[in-house]
Amino acid sequence: xxxxxxxxxxxxxxxxxxxxxxxxxxxxxxxxxxxxxxxxxxxxxxxxxxxxxxxxxxxxxxxxxxxxxxxxxxxxxxxxxxxxxxxxxxxxxxxxxxxxxxxxxxxxxxxxxxxxxxxxxxxxxxxxxxxxxxxxxxxxxxxxxxxxxxxxxxxxxxxxxxxxxxxxxxxxxxxxxxxxxxxxxxxxxxxxxxxxxxxxxxxxxxxxxxxxxxxxxxxxxxxxxxxxxxxxxxxxxxxxxxxxxxxxxxxxxxxxxxxxxxxxxxxxxxxxxxxxxxxxxxxxxxxxxxxxxxxxxxxxxxxxxxxxxxxxxxxxxxxxxxxxxxxxxxxxxxxxxxxxxxxxxxxxxxxxxxxxxxxxxxxxxxxxxxxxxxxxxxxxxxxxxxx
Numbered sequence: 001x002x003x004x005x006x007x008x009x010x011x012x013x014x015x016x017x018x019x020x021x022x023x024x025x026x027x028x029x030x031x032x033x034x035x036x037x038x039x040x041x042x043x044x045x046x047x048x049x050x051x052x053x054x055x056x057x058x059x060x061x062x063x064x065x066x067x068x069x070x071x072x073x074x075x076x077x078x079x080x081x082x083x084x085x086x087x088x089x090x091x092x093x094x095x096x097x098x099x100x101x102x103x104x105x106x107x108x109x110x111x112x113x114x115x116x117x118x119x120x121x122x123x124x125x126x127x128x129x130x131x132x133x134x135x136x137x138x139x140x141x142x143x144x145x146x147x148x149x150x151x152x153x154x155x156x157x158x159x160x161x162x163x164x165x166x167x168x169x170x171x172x173x174x175x176x177x178x179x180x181x182x183x184x185x186x187x188x189x190x191x192x193x194x195x196x197x198x199x200x201x202x203x204x205x206x207x208x209x210x211x212x213x214x215x216x217x218x219x220x221x222x223x224x225x226x227x228x229x230x231x232x233x234x235x236x237x238x239x240x241x242x243x244x245x246x247x248x249x250x251x252x253x254x255x256x257x258x259x260x261x262x263x264x265x266x267x268x269x270x271x272x273x274x275x276x277x278x279x280x281x282x283x284x285x286x287x288x289x290x291x292x293x294x295x296x297x298x299x300x301x302x303x304x305x306x307x308x309x310x311x312x313x314x315x316x317x318x319x320x321x322x323x324x325x326x327x328x329x330x331x332x333x334x335x336x337x338x339x340x341x342x343x344x345x346x347x348x349x350x351x352x353x354x355x356x357x358x359x360x361x362x363x364x365x366x367x368x369x370x371x372x373x374x375x376x377x378x379x380x381x382x383x384x385x386x387x
Contacts, residue, residue: 032049032051032122032206033120035124036124036127037125037127038126039133040128041129041214043128043131043132044131045127046133046134047134047135048135049135049137051140052140053142054142054143054144055143056143056146057112059146061108061150061151064152065103065152069099070160071161072158072160072161073096073161076164076179077162078166079166082170082171083171085173086172086173086259088173091176093163094163094180095161095163097185103155103189103190104189105191106149108147109196112145112199113199119207120207121206121207122206122221124209124211125210125212125213126213127214127217127219129215130214130216131218131219132219140224142228143201143230144231145231145232147195147233147234149233149234150235151236151237153239153240154240155239157186157241157243158243159247161247163182164179164248164252166252169254170257172258173257174260174261175254175261176261177262178266179266180266181266181269182249182268182270184245184269185270185271186243186272188274190241190275190276191277192279192280193279193280194282195282196282197285199229199285199287201227201229201287201288233284243272247270249265249267252265
């Protein structure tokens, strides 16, 4: 009974160890390695692999901007009246306004790069005569990117500058009114809904090998590889710009003066710049992954040429099949790009590791303590140890 218990404990420990290895290895990216080899005559072997990867990116932007800028400057509205001196002079300074408003909303950059450098291998080799070996591999990659952007921008700019509205009346002497210059500058720039999308199609190389199988064997490798990229982008932008300017160096009066009257007004320099660009623009780039050279698995033989690059855009690759019948000592090689990563697992495997180590420690401790206490049998007055 104790022997059965010890064996059962060993089996449980081995099972938990294997469970940890399987779970933990799936946590990292792994190559696909499939091999059917060394099977006897008339054997039938089938391997089916389905590897799918789906990447979905959804982005929604919504922006509402309201700007109201008011600038008012004055050096005017001066009055000089009823003076008895020989000369009355009113001189105003310059007025300078500078307004700059820049709005940039809903700028996004999306980079999805599923390319990898893994070397994935399917081998059918060295099987006996009249054997039937089949490998079915389905590899599918789907990338969907959706971007929805909405922008509403309202700008109101108001500039008021005055060096005029000066008054000099009823003075006994000469009158001189000189107003300053006005410099008004407004810059308004709006950009909205800018998207830069970069993605690639293809996931490394897949190598197929049929080699050195027995006479009358039937060996088939079926590969179906599809890469699909779908990009959807919807833009909506409303921009309202309202600009108002009241610039004045005039409306000056000089009445009822006994001497001469002179009024000299300054210059007005005004520049308004409104730029609505870029609006609802996108840069979309879909490239094909470029794999390395094709090397026959297991070494030896002649290196075949590299596989042709896949087509860009949202298309895909159809199925590929390589079959061998009654091949003795020869080999048939094929290569098709794009193999998908195997992802999964989580931090749970680290807890499994701790449990496995604990159980293995307890099992070893138990077996060590019980090693010298084997069951015994009594026979003819002697104790014989039972092994």
